[in-house]
Amino acid sequence: MEFKDYYKILEVPREASQDDIRKAYRKLARKYHPDVSKEPNAEAQMRDINEANDVLRDAEKRAAYDGVAAQVSGANGAAPGPGWDQGFEFSGANGAEPSQAEFRDFMAGLFKQAAQQRRTQERGQGFDAGRGQAQNFRGEDHHADIEITLEDSFAGVTRELSLRSVQLDAKGQPQLVNRTLSVKIPAGVKAGQMIRLAGQGMPGEGSGAAGDLFLTVHFAAHPVYQIDGRDLTMKLPITPWEAALGGKVHAPTMAGAVEVNIASGSKQGGKLRLRGKGLPGDPPGDLYLVLDIVWPPADSEATRAAYEQLAKAAAFNPRRHLGVSA
Amino acid sequence: MSNVTVCAAVLVDEQAPVTIHELARFCDQQIEWVVTLVDHGVLQSLKQLEQPELWVFTSPAVARARQVARLQREFDVNLDAAALIADLMQEIGQLRAALSNR
Numbered sequence: 001m002e003f004k005d006y007y008k009i010l011e012v013p014r015e016a017s018q019d020d021i022r023k024a025y026r027k028l029a030r031k032y033h034p035d036v037s038k039e040p041n042a043e044a045q046m047r048d049i050n051e052a053n054d055v056l057r058d059a060e061k062r063a064a065y066d067g068v069a070a071q072v073s074g075a076n077g078a079a080p081g082p083g084w085d086q087g088f089e090f091s092g093a094n095g096a097e098p099s100q101a102e103f104r105d106f107m108a109g110l111f112k113q114a115a116q117q118r119r120t121q122e123r124g125q126g127f128d129a130g131r132g133q134a135q136n137f138r139g140e141d142h143h144a145d146i147e148i149t150l151e152d153s154f155a156g157v158t159r160e161l162s163l164r165s166v167q168l169d170a171k172g173q174p175q176l177v178n179r180t181l182s183v184k185i186p187a188g189v190k191a192g193q194m195i196r197l198a199g200q201g202m203p204g205e206g207s208g209a210a211g212d213l214f215l216t217v218h219f220a221a222h223p224v225y226q227i228d229g230r231d232l233t234m235k236l237p238i239t240p241w242e243a244a245l246g247g248k249v250h251a252p253t254m255a256g257a258v259e260v261n262i263a264s265g266s267k268q269g270g271k272l273r274l275r276g277k278g279l280p281g282d283p284p285g286d287l288y289l290v291l292d293i294v295w296p297p298a299d300s301e302a303t304r305a306a307y308e309q310l311a312k313a314a315a316f317n318p319r320r321h322l323g324v325s326a
Numbered sequence: 327m328s329n330v331t332v333c334a335a336v337l338v339d340e341q342a343p344v345t346i347h348e349l350a351r352f353c354d355q356q357i358e359w360v361v362t363l364v365d366h367g368v369l370q371s372l373k374q375l376e377q378p379e380l381w382v383f384t385s386p387a388v389a390r391a392r393q394v395a396r397l398q399r400e401f402d403v404n405l406d407a408a409a410l411i412a413d414l415m416q417e418i419g420q421l422r423a424a425l426s427n428r
Contacts, residue, residue, distance in 0.1 A: 029400050035393055035415055050400065141351065143392075160330075182332040194338035194385040200331070214338070214352070216389065226426060 003072050006052035006065060014066075018057065025053045136206035146195075146215045148185065150222045150232075153279055154254045156187035163213075168203075183215070188281035190229055193217045224252070230285025232278045235292045238262060243293050251289055253277045260289065268293045343372050343382035352388060353395035360391065368394060368409040 007014050010024045031037060032045040039045065055061045148157060161181045169175045181200060189195070194214050201211025225232040236251050246264030250257045253274065260272060270291040278285025298304045317326065336342050350357045361378045363369040369391055371381035383391070390412060397408040 026401070033396075033400060035397060035411070046400075141348075143352070180330045182330055183335050184332075185335050186337060189337065190385075192385055192389055194344075194388055195335040196338055196342070196344075197333050197335060200333060215335070216385075226423065228423065 003069075004048065004051070005069070006056050009048050009052040010056065012056075016056075018059075021053070021056050025049065025057075136208040137204055138208045139202035139204040139211035141211040142201045142213045144213065144215055145218055146185075147218045147220050148189070149220050150225055150227060150254070150279075152185065153189045153217075153219070154187065156185060158182060158184045161215075181213075185217075188230065188279050188284070189217050190279070190281075191217060191219045191227060225254075227279075230279040230281050230283075231288065232285060233288040233290060236260075236272075236289040237292045237294045238266070240293055240295060243267070243291065253287055254279075262291070266291055338385045338388065340372065340384060343384050344388060346371075346378055346381045346383070349383050349388060349391055353391050354399075355395055359395075362405065363391060363394065363409075366405060366409065368405070368412075 007016070010016075010021060010028065012020050012024045016024070028049050029046070032039055032042045032049060034043045034046055037046075055065050144163075146159065146161070148159070152159075159182075161183055163179050163181060164176060181197065183195075183197065185195065194216050197213040197215065199210045200213035203210045219227055225234050232254070234252075236249070238249060241247075242249060242262050243266040244264065246262050246266070248259050248261055251260045251274075255277065258274065258277070260274070262272075268291060272289040272291070274287040274289065276284045277287035296303060298307050317324075319326075338344055344352070346357050346360050350360050353359070357378065360369070360381075364371055364378070364381065369383070369387050371387075372384055373380070373382065375381060393412050393415070394405070394408045397403060397411050398405065401408075401411075403411070
């Protein structure tokens with residue numbers, strides 16, 4: 001685990017008061033909170049900001065952190081000088097950089113403590129939380145996001161996910177483990193839909209069951225369709241004569257082209273609904289076609305003549321309702 | 327160490343919703359907090375049952391509860407303010423989607 005300078009993350013000096021830290025946190029939360037932020041990488045930034053805030057806002061954790069930080073980077077935040085680590089015994093370094101191992105233990109300690117407090121609360125009075133006894137805890141759930149394409153949702157897709165998680169080895173030391181999950185995502189999945197992968201979260205303690213992994217689905221922007229639940233919307237370009245006279249045109253759908261009837265006198269922005277042609281499901285979504293009248297350019301003798309003829313024939317003033325005569 | 331595990335994905339929907347206990351756990355809260363959200367009309371259980379123990383929730387409710395929990399925790403605001411922010415964020419999202427449709 002990389003050492004994180006929480007003061008740097010919150011952009012405050014080491015001697016910052018609790019008020020300063022609170023203000024700095026508010027400011028950064030407004031900027032990076034994933035619910036309100038447009039910054040790229042907002043979620044990862046916010047995670048660091050929250051982690052820093054959790055530690056620095058708690059006097060006890062802050063003191064513990066300051067102690068470790070002083071060991072890692074030398075006193076007063078200066079760069080570690082030669083021999084800074086002498087006389088300090090690191091546990092479980094195993095060739096990793098001592099500072100990192102120490103920091104990892106510090107973080108593991110903090111979060112373990114918090115998790116155990118929470119579990120004890122969850123189980124209420126009757127729970128035997130005696131120290132040193134073998135305890136069976138369900139593993140923590142994990143939450144992650146997954147981006148798929150509209151085509152993936154239409155047909156269903158199998159995705160390989162590479163996950164990196166910390167697991168305890170036989171000696172109880174945290175180890176980074178890479179694992180690959182092959183996940184079959186069913187057809188008709190909607191944006192915002194959660195998917196549960198049972199038993200793929202953190203392993204349990206003792207004989208406790210493993211937690212679950214939850215994926216929240218997001219759609220990549222699609223060049224043709226806008227997505228709203230299972231309904232899809234697309235612009236369908238038509239010619240002025242198709243709009244005026246009506247006729248049959250071909251429209252692409254996720255399942256291939258279909259023939260649609262354009263009513264005579266159709267207007268720009270008019271909507272047609274193709275029932276059941278959206279994303280599959282029960283019930284399946286609909287496909288909305290928004291008519292977009294496209295005029296051919298007057299770039300040849302013949303088309304210019306045609307426009308001139310139309311101008312004479314129609315005697316049409318679209319600005320009459322604005323009170324102008326031409 | 328690397329291995330491939332093939333697993334079936336289960337959609338969190340009407341057929342397989344999450345329980346009130348699971349929802350509370352996702353939000354790092356007690357179930358009383360979820361009950362308050364439902365009582366205040368911030369969240370809706372899939373089935374309107376008397377006993378909160380039997381309440382279940384689908385994906386949109388989970389997303390909303392987690393958002394409200396985040397807002398409460400990270401901006402240190404009360405439930406009403408967090409719910410209002412969540413409503414406004416949802417409306418902005420819908421407006422942005424409508425704009426991109428034009």
